[in-house]
Amino acid sequence: MLRSFRSYAPIILALAVLAWGTPMAAAAVPTATFAPATGAVNIALNANITITFSEAVRKINDTALFADDLEDLVTLKVTNAAGAAVDFQPFINAGKTIITINPVANLNPSQAYYVAIGATVENATDEAIAPTAITFTTGPLTEITGTSDGLEDFSVTANENVAIGATVTTVTTQGAGTPSFSLSATLDFAKFSIDAATGALSFTESPNFEIPTDTSASGFNTYRTNVRVRYDSNTPADATDDTQEVAVIQVTIANVDEFNPAITSNGGLATAAITINEGATEVTTVTATGDGTPVFSLNGGADVALFAVTGAGALTVTARDFETPQDLGATAGNNTYVVVVRATDADNETVDQTLTISIADVDEVAPTLSASGISGATSSGGTLTFTSSEVGTYYYLIQNSAGADPADAAAVEAGATASAAALAAANTIPIGGLTASTNYEVFVIVKDGANNRSAVVTLNFATLTAVVVAPQPPPKTPEQIAAEIAERKAAEERYAAEVAAAARAAAEKVVAEEKARADAAIKLNVELAEAKITAVAQTKNQLAPLKSANASLNKALADLDALLKPSPDVVAPRIDLAERFAGKRITIQREVIRNGKTTLVNVGTFLLDSRGNVVLSKSLKITRGTKLRVSAPGESVTRITAK
Structure with missing residues (x-):
């Protein structure tokens, strides 16, 4: 019985393989890729569309593909395949792999478009592309x-x-x-x-x-x-x-308001701290900038009731007692008072600053004075002494006892004769420039660093009667002293010359007279021989004045020699005073007795050395035993005898 063809197919295939080898694979179909891709959005309104093939293509009739052919092969429509056609100009590259679709006009914004190509092109092996279509959406109008x-x-x-x-x-x-x-x-x-x-x-x-x-x-x-x-x-x-x-x-x-008010005082911040002493009332002056001139007011604070401020910013407080704090708020009773000051400018803009005022404890104990008195009274003053319980500044007021007493310590300070630093110990103050033989009152106080004044201490004393001292010429300069010495030396030299000249003149006169007499004697007539003895006697008598003149000349020469030589009685006295006179200038006067009266002759002014001593020059012609008076400023007169 015959088998069917299907049953022989494997055998036939095997025979074919044996005859022809492995069977050929099916040819690949070319693909098309679109840009924009299907479903793309926000595509530019002037964008072009491209179709890119996986290999070169031709028309399906095996002829070459040109740009003129593309309008019939490619579709471009609005929305979808049923939409209105869109005019375009197509291009294809030389390699026949890319078709470019260039719309004649910009695409509509936010519009969907449809692009398609059918199985109208193929590759070199006659494999046609599959029909393909895509859609895309443009973006909004730029x-x-x-x-x-x-x-x-x-x-x-x-x-x-x-x-x-x-x-x-x-x-x-x-x-x-x-x-x-x-x-x-x-x-x-x-x-x-x-x-x-x-x-x-x-x-x-x-x-x-x-x-x-x-x-x-x-x-x-x-x-x-x-x-x-x-x-x-x-x-x-x-x-x-x-x-x-x-x-x-x-x-x-x-335009904006560029000048908002701003408080500039006390650091210029929103808060500030100030410390004042207890008892004070002036706190600070608040300043600010802004449109126009800012006006100040109070704007709260726990203790605002105790404060006041002027429109110009002067802030005051009711005097505070550190020992009795009355501040309120969160820290009540700690002597810190809070108040808010506001500045308002011409534009009615405001700025606030919160001030915290701390009250500082101050020294309220006044100094006390003791051991007060005046000693060492002179014709022009004395020495004020007192002991203060603390350091500070002393003030004393001196006035005639007949004057009205100062009202209080403040009046003593205001009218003080002098003031200086006071020690917390004994204070010794020289007083001078007063009138002799006058009764005075001295009012003394001490004010400490906290401005506390002591009670007024009143002292009475009288100046002594003044000792009349002849007015002394001003101290001579070294130039004047040198000139006087030179003048004195010149006078001595002139005197010596005058004495010598007088002696020579007297001697010459005697010699001339004696020569005249001798000549007369020689001429005597020998007839007068009998009178020779008498003449000789007369001659001897006439020679006596000559001897006397010679003695006078010798004495004048001796006086001149003594004048030119220092007298053994001229001394260089040493003035020894206490060391407290060291470095001071003293005035020395010589006591001269004339007509039974003592007259003071100025010797000069001299500077004491570091031990209070000075040695006078012999050129001053001070002889041994001369009485000298030594005086120094503010000291009594000392009398010494030159040795």
């Missing part, structure tokens, strides 16, 4: 939507002094792809900066309403710039499918 004013030419307002880099407004847009923002070179664009990614617009220099720098024609303080947005569509490297829009943005600058 435009700048601004902030709220419509599609373009936007206006916003910003306050003056807006910080550099601070966002004035953010430009919003719509379009297909990724937007980027930039400014175009026009108007005031150089004064702006825009974030390329976010569209945040800011100033590169802070605008000042009072000093506008805008260049637009819209009036002062209106700054304008062109803002461009560009959308990079699906092919970032290809700028031909990008879209862009430009709009003018105007920023109007608003």
Whole structure:
């Protein structure tokens, strides 16, 4: 019985393999890839459409494929296959692998499109593509939507002094792809900066309403710039499918109050601390800046009832006692008082400062004086002594006992004769310049560092009768002393010359007279021989005056010699005083008795050495036994005898 063909198929296939080898695989069908891909959205309105084949294709009649053939092979419609046809211009590359569909006009925004190609092209082995269709949706229209004013030419307002880099407004847009923002070179664009990614617009220099720098024609303080947005569509490297829009943005600058009040005193912060002494009433003067002249007032605080402030800011408080605190608030009773001071400027703007006033304890104990008195009274003063219980400043007031007493310690201070630092111990104060033989009252107080005054101590004393001393010439200068010495020496030399001349004249006269007499004697007539003895006797008598003249001459010469030589009685007396006179100038006078009266002759003024001594020169011609008077300022006269 015959088998069916199906049963012989394996045998036939085996025989074929033996005859022809392994059977050939089926040829691959070319594929088509669309861009945009099916289902793509936000496609640029000016985008092209491409169909890329996996291998070169031709028409199914085995002829070459050209661009003119494509309008019949490719379909482009709105929405779907039933939609309206869209005009386009097709292209194909030289390799016959890419078809480009370029719509004649931009696609509509936010619109679905249908693209298809049938089994109308094949590869070189006659394998036709499978019919393929895709849909995609375009993006919205590329435009700048601004902030709220419509599609373009936007206006916003910003306050003056807006910080550099601070966002004035953010430009919003719509379009297909990724937007980027930039400014175009026009108007005031150089004064702006825009974030390329976010569209945040800011100033590169802070605008000042009072000093506008805008260049637009819209009036002062209106700054304008062109803002461009560009959308990079699906092919970032290809700028031909990008879209862009430009709009003018105007920023109007608003004037603001730039001078808010600010308290500048006591650190200028919202709070401040001040310390005053107990008993004080003046706290501080509050100062502030603002429009016009700020006016001050109180605006609360736990202890506001104790304070007052003037419109000019002088803050006062009712005098506080540290030992009896009356402050209120959270820390009541700790001597800290709280008050709030407010400054209000001409624009009625206000600023407050909270002041905490601490009361400091002060020394309220007045000094006491003891061991007070006046000693060592002289004709012009004395020595005031007292002991103070603490350091401070002493004040004393001296007046005639007949005068009215000062009312209190403050009056003593106000009318004080003198003042200086007081020791917390014995104080010794020389008093001078008073009138001799006069009764005086001395009023003494001490004021400590806390301004506490002691009780007034009243002392009485009388100055002594003045000792009349002949007025002394002023001390001679070294030049004057040298001149006097030179004059004295010249006088002595003149006197010596005069004495010598007189002696010579007397001797010459005697010699001349004697010669005349001798000549007369020689001429005597020998007849007078008998009278020779008498003549000789007469001659001897005549020679006696000559001897006397010679004796006078010798005595004059001796006096001259004694005058020129220092007298053994001339001494250089040493004046020895106490060391407390060291460095002082003393005046020395010589007592001279004339006509039974003692007269004082000034010797000179001399400076004592460090031990209170001085040695006088012999040139002063002070002889042994001469009585000298030595006086120093503020000291009694000392009498000494030259040795």
